[in-house]
Amino acid sequence: MIDPTAKLSVSRQAIILGISRGSVYYTPRPVSDADLKLMHRIDKLHMEFPFAGSRMLRGLLAQEGFKVGRLHVATLMKRMGIEALYRKPNTSKPAPGHKIYPYLLRKLPIIRPNQVWAMDITYIPMARGFIYLAAVLDWFTRRVLAWRVSITLEADFCIEAVEEALAKHGTPEMFNTDSHTIGASSRVV
Structure with missing residues (x-):
């Protein structure tokens, strides 16, 4: 050239x-x-x-x-051009047919406890596979209201964490979940 x-x-x-x-x-x-x-x-x-x-x-x-x-x-x-082949977590793919909800919290001022809760799932790599951690948090106080761990990505442990948070702390005005893990970005409870 x-x-x-x-x-x-x-x-x-x-x-x-x-x-x-x-x-x-x-x-x-x-x-x-x-x-x-x-x-x-x-x-x-x-x-x-x-x-x-x-x-x-x-x-x-x-x-x-x-x-x-x-x-x-x-x-x-x-x-x-080689890399280790191993099972990676598959938490970021939304389920087919899930409705994408609008993000309702973009400009909402969060000024009190129980106004907005959030829930997310993360994974912890182990020697053989992963452990999944689901946590419910209050956005204003930044407190973990409830959490659960599971060795599978079934919905049961997430539901248990939400039910515990509701039983201990009442009902929030809004409940926000990460669209990559559960399928909705924001829902009004």
Whole structure:
């Protein structure tokens, strides 16, 4: 693209093409023999243990006598385009057919307790899978009114948390939920 023999200077050609002048002179360094050997072994280990990330692979490589750090393994994995395969939580997909409610709280001043409650679900990664935590909060006081944990994303533990909050603290004027977890953005109770 850049022609050093052209009438325009290399700097001007780089500006016209919208690239940095430094990139014109850059020549990629070849991969060292040691890294090629390491990448070959990482590839073999990844095929055998597709769930292994850079930490586990570094440990496996250390057992085989390779002296390599985790960050170097992560860099080589990125260069090779491989990543650990494992089950990720699926909490952000709304259920098909769920109605999207308008966000009613955008400019609402929250000035007293029990005016607006919020509920959200988060996940806590464990050795095998996830634990899910549902919490009901009062937006004014920032207090957790009720919470539950579960090993599944069934609705029961969320309903139990809401029922406990209602029993202990009465009924709020508004109950806000995150549209990514339960399916509604705001509802008037």
